[in-house]
Amino acid sequence: MEGLSGDIWQPISLTIELAAFTTVLLLILGTPIAWWLARSKVWWKEGVATFVALPLVLPPTVLGFYLLVALGPMGPGGLVAPLWGARTLAFTFPGLVIGSVLYSTPFVVQPIRNAFEAMGDRPLEVAATLRASPSRAFWTVALPLAMPGFLTGAVLGFAHTVGEFGVVLMIGGSIPGKTKVLSVAIFDYVETSQWGQANILAAGMMVFAFAVILAMTLVERRFAREAS
Amino acid sequence: MKRIRLIVATLGLAAAYLWSSGAALAASINVAVAANFTGAAKEIAAAFKAKTGDDAVLSFGASGQFYTQIKQDAPFDILLSADDARPKKLVEDGLGVAESRFTYAVGKLVLWSKTNDLVKGEETLKSASFAKLAIANPIAAPYGAAAIETLKALKLYDALQSKIVQGESISQAFQFVDTGNAELGFVALSQLAKITSGSRWLVPQTLYSPILQDAVLLKKGANNEAATAFMTFLKGPEARTIIEKYGYSVDSKS
Numbered sequence: 503m504e505g506l507s508g509d510i511w512q513p514i515s516l517t518i519e520l521a522a523f524t525t526v527l528l529l530i531l532g533t534p535i536a537w538w539l540a541r542s543k544v545w546w547k548e549g550v551a552t553f554v555a556l557p558l559v560l561p562p563t564v565l566g567f568y569l570l571v572a573l574g575p576m577g578p579g580g581l582v583a584p585l586w587g588a589r590t591l592a593f594t595f596p597g598l599v600i601g602s603v604l605y606s607t608p609f610v611v612q613p614i615r616n617a618f619e620a621m622g623d624r625p626l627e628v629a630a631t632l633r634a635s636p637s638r639a640f641w642t643v644a645l646p647l648a649m650p651g652f653l654t655g656a657v658l659g660f661a662h663t664v665g666e667f668g669v670v671l672m673i674g675g676s677i678p679g680k681t682k683v684l685s686v687a688i689f690d691y692v693e694t695s696q697w698g699q700a701n702i703l704a705a706g707m708m709v710f711a712f713a714v715i716l717a718m719t720l721v722e723r724r725f726a727r728e729a730s
Numbered sequence: 731m732k733r734i735r736l737i738v739a740t741l742g743l744a745a746a747y748l749w750s751s752g753a754a755l756a757a758s759i760n761v762a763v764a765a766n767f768t769g770a771a772k773e774i775a776a777a778f779k780a781k782t783g784d785d786a787v788l789s790f791g792a793s794g795q796f797y798t799q800i801k802q803d804a805p806f807d808i809l810l811s812a813d814d815a816r817p818k819k820l821v822e823d824g825l826g827v828a829e830s831r832f833t834y835a836v837g838k839l840v841l842w843s844k845t846n847d848l849v850k851g852e853e854t855l856k857s858a859s860f861a862k863l864a865i866a867n868p869i870a871a872p873y874g875a876a877a878i879e880t881l882k883a884l885k886l887y888d889a890l891q892s893k894i895v896q897g898e899s900i901s902q903a904f905q906f907v908d909t910g911n912a913e914l915g916f917v918a919l920s921q922l923a924k925i926t927s928g929s930r931w932l933v934p935q936t937l938y939s940p941i942l943q944d945a946v947l948l949k950k951g952a953n954n955e956a957a958t959a960f961m962t963f964l965k966g967p968e969a970r971t972i973i974e975k976y977g978y979s980v981d982s983k984s
Binding site for chain 1: 794795797801861869894896898902906910913
């Protein structure tokens with residue numbers, strides 16, 4: 503029983519680690535993109551927005567396929583990996599983070615963009631008349647006002663990374679402790695008729711998903727009430 | 731007016747579809763095929779179609795995955811497994827027809843790399859001068875199990891364990907090597923039937939138990955003439971030629 507629970511905890515902690523890394527990176531990278539998408543007036547910005555939204559529609563296999571090639575010796579991954587003596591970024595934790603960031607981008611960028619847009623020009627204009635510099639206005643006015651969007655984006659980005667399967671399956675190589683995340687572990691258990699373990703993990707995922715969605719709904723309602 | 735025309739066109743299309751599927755009197759059977767047999771199975775299905783007019787619709791995957799699916803009532807008439815254990819188990823489970831089971835091919839394991847001169851023999855494995863070694867999931871795929879068995883026979887498993895990456899089936903293991911993400915990997919000889927580049931080592935049969943690939947007629951296909959015809963065709967000389975062309979040996983006893 504000891505060994506079994508060890509087996510089961512490894513993918514769980516790995517998944518949480520991956521989702522946490524991905525979410526933090528996405529908040530850092532996604533915020534400027536969301537800001538630009540919300541504020542810019544250039545005509546081609548919707549083209550960029552569409553590009554960001556692509557993972558919503560594309561099957562994960564499309565991303566998985568291109569990533570497998572791009573991370574390996576035939577792509578840019580093969581240029582970067584030798585820096586630390588490796589040959590490919592596939593089958594590594596950083597490789598999974600890259601895949602997850604690409605795959606979950608729309609779930610983080612869109613709520614933040616919406617929050618920036620909903621805020622309108624007025625608060626920033628007022629801040630400007632009070633002689634706040636643009637960067638100060640961003641940090642002290644825009645960010646706090648857009649907080650609900652950040653919260654939604656962070657929760658969705660985290661949850662979506664936990665729920666990711668196809669991309670990780672295609673570039674991961676199922677290495678315990680490195681790339682064998684929850685969804686892949688469940689797939690392996692089912693595929694090899696180990697239904698007891700599959701059941702424990704799958705039921706846990708159901709509880710997690712339920713809790714995430716419920717918490718999101720409650721938080722959003724709370725913000726809506728505070729706003730009104 | 732436009733709308734009426736649209737409705738007429740839709741009905742016409744639907745009728746044409748029904749007619750065409752009704753007109754095709756030939757039967758169609760579903761065959762679950764172990765991933766290593768992909769190339770050969772496609773050729774056999776084409777030859778079968780040419781001879782009988784019947785369609786064999788092929789699904790490819792790991793044998794273990796098919797076993798689980800068949801236990802859950804998957805609509806397959808025939809399983810071409812990569813081992814003999816799972817067809818045997820299906821017969822015991824009452825899901826396969828006992829007397830239909832036979833070894834259609836004996837598989838061979840190969841250590842393969844896209845890089846010329848990388849794979850020279852077991853000394854390549856001993857040198858451990860590579861970062862990643864791809865294998866198929868040993869629990870779900872017999873070729874993965876054979877790879878582990880080989881590594882253990884060479885007493886290299888503990889040393890190389892950290893370099894192993896797993897594909898869900900032998901196809902994914904092949905793809906990891908083919909894209910260069912893993913320098914080398916254990917694949918099926920049949921997968922290299924049309925490849926001459928790179929370097930390879932045919933693993934000696936003494937290092938792993940023979941990969942007896944069994945076919946079994948499933949209960950779902952037991953009363954299907956096309957399915958029984960396919961099983962007979964698979965034993966015949968035409969199929970045998972194709973199977974041998976892909977690097978399998980054919981067990982003469984069956």
